[in-house]
Amino acid sequence: MTKDSIAIKELVLNNWSYKESKTTEWKQSRKDVSTTEIHADLLNNKEIPDPFIDRNERDVQWIGERDWEYKAEFQVSAESRSLSNHELVFEGLDTFATVYLNEEEILKTDNMFREYRVDVKDHLNYVGSNTLRILFISALHTARSYEKEHGKFKCFNGETSRLQVRKAQYHFGWDWGPVLITCGPYKPVKLISYNAQILDAYVQVDVDIEKQIAKVNSVVELSVSKSEKLTLEVSSPSGEIIKTISQSVDGKQVSDKFSIENPELWFPFTHGKQPLYEFKYTLNNQVITKKVGFRKVELVQETFEEQPGSSFYFKVNSVPVYATGSNWIPAHSFQTLLKNSDYTELLQLAVDGHQNMIRIWGGGYYESDLFYELCDKLGILIWHDFMFACGQYPGYPAFIETVSEEIIHQLKRLRNHCSIAIYAGNNEDYQVAEEFKLEWDPEDKSGDYSKTSFPARTLYENVFPKLVGQYCPEIPYHPGSPWGGNGTADKTIGDLHQWNVWHGNQEKYQDWYKLGGRFISEFGMEALPSRKTFEACITDPEEFYPQSQTVDHHNKADGFERRLALYVIENIKVQGLDFDSWIYATQLMQAECLGYAYRCWRREWRGNGKRYTGGAIVWQINDCWPVTSWSIIDYYKRPKLAYYSVKRESKPISLGMYRNEIKHTNEAALPVSNAGPPHDYSPVDYTIDIWGSSSKTEDQHAVLLVEIYNIATGDKIESFSKDVTLKGNSSTEVVESYPISNSIPVVVHSRFVSKHDGSIIASAADWPQPIKYLKFPSINIEHSVFDDYITLSTNKPVKGIEIILESDLFLDDNGFDLFPGDIKEIEVKGLKKSDKVQIRYYH
Known part of the structure; x- marks a missing residue:
């Protein structure tokens, strides 16, 4: 093999060893891994207890x-030695590292989100072995030293020093996560030897929807020392080669522009298919492939005729898309312990739950390549925060510089992913500015805010949009x-984090409709995970009660004892406080809470010119360890009942109902002591509104069937039907104020x-609130178990049926209501007729 025919050779370093810096004994890291971090290695070698178990977090x-x-x-x-250039590429070092090659210092790092490249041609041993040694200085101590130098800033969650360092902020502890400040080569380290190299390939696509043309600009960054042949092959989603370009290149960049007529367009899965074109670049023996979806994404902020403010929603290929989805936090406290299956299973759960948008939250990290590839493939839109969360971040020149390099690297790494729909500068940093009365003049458009008490505004409003x-x-x-x-709480413009349920005013969740906005990018409610999850993280059976010290340790939310109890006691009848009943009560309450939110806000997707709410993104879909949190899927990927509530409300067509209360207040009849509830004895009438919400592009003709039952007896007392046409990509009012x-x-x-054919398109039930007051008759639920499914029926209306399996199989539905005459079939792939199935319900 000749020198010219090789052109590039890549070696990924693995088989790491580690030690505490002040000691001399090196220990074997996890075998055959190219990425690792210190907690993972100490745990693997049984040098520490598992921080996820019991209260071990404190001991590490x-x-x-x-x-x-x-x-x-x-x-x-030998092949690599003949090549002209040798670089060590560090895709991610966490965080403060001094790197030595054969005991010569070659690099210092201060940012875990950046890639670093070092020319090591003059530092390598070309005969014999080379030793790469990386010293990781405590990020905690470094952050605190930076804080002494630059001043103490304000933040929510974690200690204030975290703001000084470019490290995943949740490592410092959050209201759902432990304090586990790790370090290590958490992304690959590669030796790249080359004569010629493709450094980057960017496929910029401009889709002209009216003309049905995709205008492509293929931009390739190169490192070549002489003229080389670069070939580009473009393949259609079906695999047919539709474009080939071969050319000699001798510069740093080459750009090729061409058009593809009648392109197959990429849509979120709720609105279409996910065709991906393949762009294959070949430079001698180096091959780089990019899978690219052709789509046009727009953020629409248009004024209304009938309401103040403006819209906030997304169009994909000129089609308005109502975003229904979840916030994503890191799926593990130690990223290198995540497996590919963790990503595929969690994101498939999102798709199975009809969630078409995931928001990557700004306190974690820029996700793995696989995450974005899966979102492209599955058709999940991504709202992507930059990695700033809940803080008053610095703005001095060195900080601006390293952050700018971070953003450039990540934008170039991610820009070929069609799933990314928006970048946001930070998470809740403007709320921090409001809370602590920082200097923030919206009229100041200078772009340089380094001399104010809100210096990071320079990043959010100047540096980031330019990049x-x-x-x-x-x-x-x-x-x-x-x-x-007008501020971050403005419900008429921009996006909203609605935390006046749980936090803030602790409003009743039945009033979510009053708390909506143009796009609700955070809201949520806590619930305990399943008993299985507690059994996996608590070793003492005597701790299995709701108020135990270990159960409380696995809940990091400030004031959770009062807030969780408040919402349960306000809404759910709790008889006794055994562990299983409390788990069920919290999960049912969370499911009811989130169902109200999704249902009420989706109603405000009222069609062109009236898209008053453009989406609802719940906090949160997942956990980073076993914990009681706002997640709808726990750390072990077990869906809570709220997952299914969100799934039902997010179906392509959903049915919404709301019970209106009309008080007839007679001031003269009120008692002298009246001060409002509970002394307001005014007569009350109730009416019901019924509507449909559709993400389908075409209208749907259907029949509405309504049945009204006396809950105390279980008897049907009224029924009626109505022909309806559910408007495409809109909500449709069907019944208004029915008494x-x-x-x-x-x-x-x-x-x-x-x-x-009479098949059910969507169904729903509206119960009197709060349901804790309800009294039920004797109920007989029958269920039958078959291979891959379960059937259920009931003689009376029943609330909140939960199916409990011994094995962790995915249930197609759970936590649902059931009515006489219906036979509910639940798909459970992998279920055997002989498997044990338990049923519980609200009574």
């Missing part, structure tokens, strides 16, 4: 206060989340059924 805090070293040995192959415009101009940019209008009984408690059960 010393790790983040020590300095650690990693080393790896490697040889330069996004330069490196991926087709992606919308938003200065923060929440952001827009229902105010003398007895009634539940209204409604269904949209197909006019063609």
Whole structure:
């Protein structure tokens, strides 16, 4: 093999060893891994207890206060020696690292989100072995030293020193996560030897929807020392080669522009297919492949005729898309312990739950390549925060410089992913500015805020939008989340984090409709995970009760004892406080809470010119360890009942109902002591509104069937039907202010059924609130278990049926209501007829 025919050779370092810096004994890291971090290695070698178990987190805090070293040995192959250039590429070092090659210092790092490249041609041993040693200085101690130098800033969550360092902020502890400040080569380290190299390939696509043309600009960055042949092959989603370009290149960049007529367009899975074109670049023996979806994404902020403010929603290929989804936090406290299956299973759960948008939250990290590839493939839109969260970040020149390099690297790494729909500058940093009364003059457009008490505004409003415009101009940019209008709580402009349920005013969740906005990018409610999850992280059976010290340790939310109890006691009848009943009560309450939110806000997607709410993104979909949190899927990927509530409300067609209360207040009849509830004895009437919400592009003809039951007896007392046309990509009001009984408690059960075959399109039930007051008759639920499915039926209306399996199989539905005459079939792939199935329900 000749020197010219090789052109490039890549070696990924693995088989790391590690030690505490002040000691001399090197220990074997996890075998055959190219990425690792110190907690993972100490745990693997049984040097520490598992911090996820019991209260062990407290006993491993010393790790983040020590300095650690990693080393790896490697040889330069005979093939590589003949090449002209040799670079070490560090895709991610966490965080403060001094790197030595054969005991010569070659690099210092201060940012875990950046890639570093070092020319090591003059430092390598070309015969014999080479030793790469990396000293990781305690990020905690470094952050505190930076804080002494630059001043103490304000933040929510974690200690204030975290703001000084470019490290995943949740490592310092959050209200759902432990304090585990790790370090290590958490992304690959590569030796790249080359004569010619493709450094980057960017496929910029401008889709002209009207003309049905995709205008492509293929931009390739190169490092070549002489003229080389570069070949580009473009393949259609079906695999047919539709474009080939071969050319000689001798510069740093080459650009090729061409058009593809009648392109197959990429859509979120709720609105279409996910075709991906393949761009294959070949430079001698180096091959780089990019999978690219052709799409046009727009953030629409248009004024209304009938309401103040402006819209906030996304169009994909000129089609308005109502965003229904979840916030994503890191899926593990130690990223290198995540497996590919963790990503595939969690994101498939999002798709199975009809969630078409994931928001990557700004306190974690820029996700793995696989994450974005899966979102492209599955059709999940990504709202992407930059990695700033809940803080008053610095703005001095060195900080601006390293952050700018971070953003450039990440934008270039991610810009070929069609799933990314928006970049946001930060998470809740403008709320911090409001909370602590920092200097923030919205009228000041100077772009340099370094002399104010809100210096990072220079990043959010000057540096970031320029970089996004330069490196991926087709992606919308938003200065923060929440952001827009008259402050971050403005419900008429921009996006909103609605935490007046749980936090803030602790409003009743039945009033979510009053708390909506143009786009709700955060809201949520806590619930305990399943008993299985507690059994996996608590070893003492005597701790299995709701108020135990270990159960409380696995809940990091400030004031959770009062807030969780408040919402349960306000809404759910709790008889006794055994562990299983409390788990069920919290999960049912969370499911009811989130169902109200999704249902009420989706109603405000009222069609062109009236898209008053553009999406709802719940906090949060996942956990980073076993914990009681706002997640709808716990750390072990077990869906809570709320997952299914969100799934039902996010279906392509959903049925919404809301019970209106009309008081007839007679001031003269009020008692003298009246001060409002509970002394307001005014007569009350109830009416019901019924509507449909559709993400389908075409209208749907259906029949509405309504049944009203006396809850106390379980008897049906009224029914009616109505032909309806559900407007495409809109909500449709179907029944307005229909009177229902105010003398007895009634539940209204409604269904949209197909006019063609009578199949159920969507169904829902509206129960009197709060449901803790309800009294039920004797209920008989029958269920049968078959291979891959379960059937259920009931003689009376029943609330909140939960199916409990011994094995962790995915249930197609759970936590649902059931009514007489219905046979509910639940798909459970992998279920055997002989498997044990338990049923519990609200009574």
